[in-house]
Amino acid sequence: MTSEYAIESRGLSKHFGDLKAVSELDLKVPRGQIYGFLGPNGSGKSTTIRMLCGLLTPTEGSATVLGTEIPGNARYLKPKIGYMTQKFSLFGDMTVFENLQFMAEIYSSPRASRTARIDELLEKYDLVDQRRQLAATMSGGQKQRLALACAVLHHPELLLLDEPTSAVDPQSRRDFWANLFRLAEGGTTILVSTHYMDEAERCHRLAILDHGVKVADGTPQQLQANTGMHIIEVLADDPYRAQEALDDGDEIASVTQLGMRLRVLIPVQIEDPLGKVKGLLNGHGVQAEVRTTTASLEDVFVAVTMGTEGHDA
Amino acid sequence: MKSLHRLLAITKKEVRQLSRDRLTFGMIVGIPVMQMLLFGYAINTDVRNLRTAISDQADTHLSRQFIAELRETQVVDIVAYVTTPAELEEQLRMGEVSVGVAIPADFDRRVIDPERPAVHLLVDGSDPTISGVANQLRNMPIAFDTSAAMRRSNNIEVRPSYNPERRTPVNIIPGLMGVILTLTMMLFTAVAIVRERERGNLELLINTPVSSAELMIGKVLPYIVIGMIQLALILVVGDVLFQVPMRGSVLDLYLASGAFIAANLSLGLVISTVAKTQFQAMQMTFFVLMPSILLSGFVFPFDGMPKFAQYLGEMLPVTHYIRLTRGIMLRDAALIELYPELIALGVFTLLAMTGAALRFTKRLD
Numbered sequence: 001m002t003s004e005y006a007i008e009s010r011g012l013s014k015h016f017g018d019l020k021a022v023s024e025l026d027l028k029v030p031r032g033q034i035y036g037f038l039g040p041n042g043s044g045k046s047t048t049i050r051m052l053c054g055l056l057t058p059t060e061g062s063a064t065v066l067g068t069e070i071p072g073n074a075r076y077l078k079p080k081i082g083y084m085t086q087k088f089s090l091f092g093d094m095t096v097f098e099n100l101q102f103m104a105e106i107y108s109s110p111r112a113s114r115t116a117r118i119d120e121l122l123e124k125y126d127l128v129d130q131r132r133q134l135a136a137t138m139s140g141g142q143k144q145r146l147a148l149a150c151a152v153l154h155h156p157e158l159l160l161l162d163e164p165t166s167a168v169d170p171q172s173r174r175d176f177w178a179n180l181f182r183l184a185e186g187g188t189t190i191l192v193s194t195h196y197m198d199e200a201e202r203c204h205r206l207a208i209l210d211h212g213v214k215v216a217d218g219t220p221q222q223l224q225a226n227t228g229m230h231i232i233e234v235l236a237d238d239p240y241r242a243q244e245a246l247d248d249g250d251e252i253a254s255v256t257q258l259g260m261r262l263r264v265l266i267p268v269q270i271e272d273p274l275g276k277v278k279g280l281l282n283g284h285g286v287q288a289e290v291r292t293t294t295a296s297l298e299d300v301f302v303a304v305t306m307g308t309e310g311h312d313a
Numbered sequence: 314m315k316s317l318h319r320l321l322a323i324t325k326k327e328v329r330q331l332s333r334d335r336l337t338f339g340m341i342v343g344i345p346v347m348q349m350l351l352f353g354y355a356i357n358t359d360v361r362n363l364r365t366a367i368s369d370q371a372d373t374h375l376s377r378q379f380i381a382e383l384r385e386t387q388v389v390d391i392v393a394y395v396t397t398p399a400e401l402e403e404q405l406r407m408g409e410v411s412v413g414v415a416i417p418a419d420f421d422r423r424v425i426d427p428e429r430p431a432v433h434l435l436v437d438g439s440d441p442t443i444s445g446v447a448n449q450l451r452n453m454p455i456a457f458d459t460s461a462a463m464r465r466s467n468n469i470e471v472r473p474s475y476n477p478e479r480r481t482p483v484n485i486i487p488g489l490m491g492v493i494l495t496l497t498m499m500l501f502t503a504v505a506i507v508r509e510r511e512r513g514n515l516e517l518l519i520n521t522p523v524s525s526a527e528l529m530i531g532k533v534l535p536y537i538v539i540g541m542i543q544l545a546l547i548l549v550v551g552d553v554l555f556q557v558p559m560r561g562s563v564l565d566l567y568l569a570s571g572a573f574i575a576a577n578l579s580l581g582l583v584i585s586t587v588a589k590t591q592f593q594a595m596q597m598t599f600f601v602l603m604p605s606i607l608l609s610g611f612v613f614p615f616d617g618m619p620k621f622a623q624y625l626g627e628m629l630p631v632t633h634y635i636r637l638t639r640g641i642m643l644r645d646a647a648l649i650e651l652y653p654e655l656i657a658l659g660v661f662t663l664l665a666m667t668g669a670a671l672r673f674t675k676r677l678d
Contacts, residue, residue: 053520055516055519055520075522075524078520078521078522079522081520083517083520085513085516085517087513088513089512089513089514089516089517090514090517091326091330091514092512093330093333093334094326094329094330098326098329102322102325102326103521105318105319105321105322105325106319106322106323106518106521106522106523107521107522108315108318108319108522
């Protein structure tokens with residue numbers, strides 16, 4: 001019997017001494033989807049991933065991962081998951097082929113099809129020319145593709161990727177995500193942590209973590225539709241003075257500068273937000289164009305993490 | 314079957330990495346050869362040619378005969394003749410000589426008087442070995458009739474059974490085998506595992522189906538072979554350069570060495586579960602290595618140590634191994650006769666392995 005969820009966690013918590021790295025996390029990760037963990041460094045993304053694959057024992061709570069109870073018999077889980085660490089963790093003094101061969105042996109992949117499988121992966125992840133190259137001498141993007149190839153070699157049902165793109169250039173990131181979508185289409189569930197907004201936007205669903213607490217989850221569209229904020233864009237000749245003017249407004253939740261533009265967040269219960277912003281700007285004699293707009297994921301992130309960090313205005 | 318395949322995959326990877334690590338590879342051969350040359354040629358407890366000054370105030374036929382005999386012993390090398398005992402002391406203090414021989418003016422009369430010593434030896438006591446050697450000179454017969462005196466002084470004859478020429482390398486090399494294997498085996502295993510933790514490889518490995526036992530045994534296997542290669546190297550160099558005898562059975566020696574290597578590898582595993590960095594692993598290895606050199610009977614005779622130091626020594630695998638190697642190589646003892654040492658090594662391995670297995674978990678917390 002298989003549940004419709006690859007991962008279901010209930011009140012999962014991890015404390016390191018006084019530090020609550022993860023607090024009472026409830027997660028439901030549907031099968032065959034790319035599920036994102038969005039959050040700044042130290043928000044508990046890595047700790048959660050490590051708990052889900054049995055590397056860390058939860059202080060409280062539990063999870064069911066591919067039908068296996070965590071904490072408990074994580075070893076039944078190991079053959080079914082692929083894991084990519086934040087830091088490159090393959091063997092730098094072995095070649096690309098040797099690394100893949102080693103992983104194939106460790107996962108007891110069938111001997112007859114082993115070489116064929118490795119060739120297929122080299123082809124798929126564009127590593128054919130690097131076949132005999134020592135892993136340590138490769139570029140960041142190549143290392144990352146090798147790590148992904150090793151993680152998927154044994155056809156895992158679940159892929160856990162811990163900030164996989166933190167050390168690669170934008171083009172490699174795009175290619176990497178194309179690979180992830182291909183895997184998801186093939187039925188693999190993917191849990192990926194990131195602190196890039198554009199990556200989070202690509203996920204089917206995502207959870208935003210802040211200081212170990214899940215502050216929001218849903219599809220990117222749901223999250224953007226339910227920020228609980230009016231989003232107002234201000235185009236000013238002097239954005240600095242405009243920001244000063246807006247800082248006086250008590251009802252303004254947050255002001256973020258993006259070049260010449262300011263993004264202003266005002267809670268939905270405030271009426272006529274546009275008029276409020278215009279009033280403040282006119283009061284300080286600032287010339288500006290003001291219009292309402294739709295929320296970006298960045299706005300969502302700012303809105304949901306305000307409770308824990310206090311607002312910037 | 315799967316388990317065995319995983320274990321062999323780890324071993325294969327380890328050998329492959331080892332063959333690319335020139336430094337470690339060099340150490341496998343370099344450490345034993347270097348240490349053997351150093352210890353074999355530098356350490357010599359059978360001291361000869363001590364620099365000696367003589368003050369002969371008697372200057373008689375008998376005193377000159379005595380000096381000639383002294384020179385013949387080859388224990389001393391007479392480098393200076395001075396006039397007064399005070400000058401002897403000065404030479405000694407300045408470090409010019411290690412021994413001063415003072416022959417008083419009434420030497421001839423003292424020789425026939427058993428109550429009074431005929432000669433005074435001034436010895437540099439700051440080096441215990443030198444004063445020990447100079448003590449041998451006390452037994453030298455001095456009389457007008459030398460042969461009569463010889464008969465009298467030979468009440469007890471010492472027969473050095475297994476090393477009649479008293480060559481130090483014969484004693485040092487079997488002990489050195491223990492010290493070299495302690496250093497390399499412990500260091501290699503400890504570093505091999507800690508390095509993977511440092512580089513992050515371990516986080517990847519423990520997320521695969523590899524079990525702790527497969528990982529540990531797989532990593533350690535190549536080093537057992539390396540230990541055996543080092544042993545062969547030591548035996549060959551010991552035979553060629555120092556003519557160290559191999560009186561017992563080579564098979565016995567290899568069996569004993571197997572037990573000893575197992576003990577050291579398990580200790581290396583324990584270290585690897587405690588140390589966070591390669592540097593820490595190295596420090597901990599030397600923490601064990603120093604007592605292994607000093608308290609094992611390798612350099613200083615075990616029986617001469619204080620009781621407390623002896624107890625500490627008994628806890629070190631190398632102490633038992635040195636008894637085994639000296640027994641097998643020098644005294645032609647059979648392994649079975651030395652069984653208490655084997656049992657000690659076995660118990661040690663068992664305890665260390667249990668400790669390592671308990672500490673090494675497939676988790677990060």
